[in-house]
Amino acid sequence: AAGILRWAGFEDPIAAANLGADVAFCLNGGRARVTGIGETLEHLPYHHQEITLLTPPLGVSTVDVYRAWDALDGPVGENGNDLEAAALSVEPELAEWRDALSGATGQKARLAGSGGTWFVEGHHDPFIYRGVASVNVTTLPAQHP
Template sequence: MISLYAPAKLTLSLEIMGIRDDGYHLIEAEMVSLDLMDELEVSDDRGNGAIEVSIEYLDQPWGFDTESSVPDNENNLVSKALNLLNVKKSIHIRKKIPPGAGLGGGSADAAAVLRWGGFKDFVAASRLGADVPFCLQGGRAIVAGIGEKITPVAYLEQTFTLLIPPFSCSTLEVYDHWDRIGGPRGENGNDLEPAALDLYPALRKWRDQLGEATGVRPRLAGSGSTWFVEGSFPQEGHHVFSTIPALEDN
């Protein structure tokens, strides 16, 4: 059995640069890897020549039903990554990254599999999901295009405090809503923040709670639902994580 590690990603800034003819949004974003990780256990298939993915949820005080949020069949990004590698394996995912929180959990898992397989094609990886190429690279990078253009930048050790609301946000719905409300610019480094707040009004409560507790203006992680501030502010409900450099190939 082989163990792989899949670090969460945190989007520090996100600007929408345009929309392609096929509807995909062009972005420019800065992303970092965190020491919040899923663990994947890879073993040989059971002799049936099939890909098998199972999921176990660990240490997740997020307050919402995570177990219905992640598919454990062919729709799981790990299954799609194995298909891209043309490999049949059984993979057990020990999840710590909350789904639908803007932290790239599914993309991180898929990238861990691709990294293990020595896969380096960011364009092909982006077809699995826009965050997969960054998660494949890891560390700290500027991300452009539809996620496939990765420019690594020097690693910087930082600590962030996260507040994760007890609900998830749909990335697709937030992008669609951004289009519907006229493509506003975010005043806090994230163009998706106005759309997410309009679509999920409850986000305001959690933003204000973190801001009042820290004295720092919170930023939304990607399309949400996580809010974060730089620095360590440990208290009940806060989750403190640090940046990590890019992982070596597993």
Template sequence: MIELRAHAKLTLSLAMTGIRDDGFHLIDAEMVSLELHDVLTIDPARSGLAADGPFSDGVPLDDSNLVARALAMVARDAHVTISKHIPHGGGLGGGSTDAAAVLRWGGFGIDESSLVDASRLGADIPFCMVGGRARVAGIGEVVEPLPHVDREITLIIPPLAVRTPAAYRAWDDLGGPTGDGPNDLEAAALVVEPRLQWWRDEITARAGRPPTLAGSGATWFIEGRRDDALGDLVDEGARVVVTRTVASAF
């Protein structure tokens, strides 16, 4: 048995910079790895996928799962149990970081051509393979490591999910808006899931400042430890998690 950690990804800032001729969106983002992580248990003696943990509901266990696709990319056969502590649809790269861990285990490199190949599975996978803190550009395949900055982050994870493709389609439909804050996708995510606005307003009222949307959502975050002010949102169905950035995802 082999046990791997797959650390969550947090997008601190996200600027949409254009659209390629093939329709893929170009970004300029700062991303960091968090202590929050899934655990993958790999058994090379058998095959298949299983999932457990607090966010395992709804995780696909067929060939559509990014872990299964990553295994195929490295031409390995194994049984993988994914212990889900990162919510899917939360903008924290849960599926991407699981796939990245499998690619690294399977011998996939982090050179430029390998990251381009990994980006074909998912735009967040190249960063998750490198980890730490980085500036991410292109469609996600350009990863420029940056010095580690130790940060404490409070995540507010509502009982909602936003599919990333839907958020990008909404951004297109809105005419490609740029945001007043650090995340250009926030307006689009609010169109896809209007209930996010209630959560943003409630967090702002309690914390005294507006939160930032993590990627395409649905997780909101505030820098610093604010679970004292936000803990009662658990009664509304949220999960409030205090975590830290990590210098390396491996």
């Protein structure tokens, strides 16, 4: 959605956030601290970083995660992601994948968004867990201010 909106010259972050929590961020790109339901963006300077990702072959419904978060009275996440406990309650098998990434890298894995991708900082040797390979990614300078 953000690609089409950007192509059309659309710039309203509040309206973009109404289409989806990550649309406003994707509309602007770059690096940002995002609050609210995704409509409030604080742009941050570019920071070169390497990240290792592990995406399990699990379907984690964003709607179900937010419902679980509400049912849990909106817990604050220990790892900087308030949705982690809710995502784990929706899909308990996520914990197994988190633990695999942590064990392979020696770091505490963190959940991206409402799930199911786990990540750790740094470039780590690729590994395979239950047929799924970890992926190393390197941040790139933003193409859109």
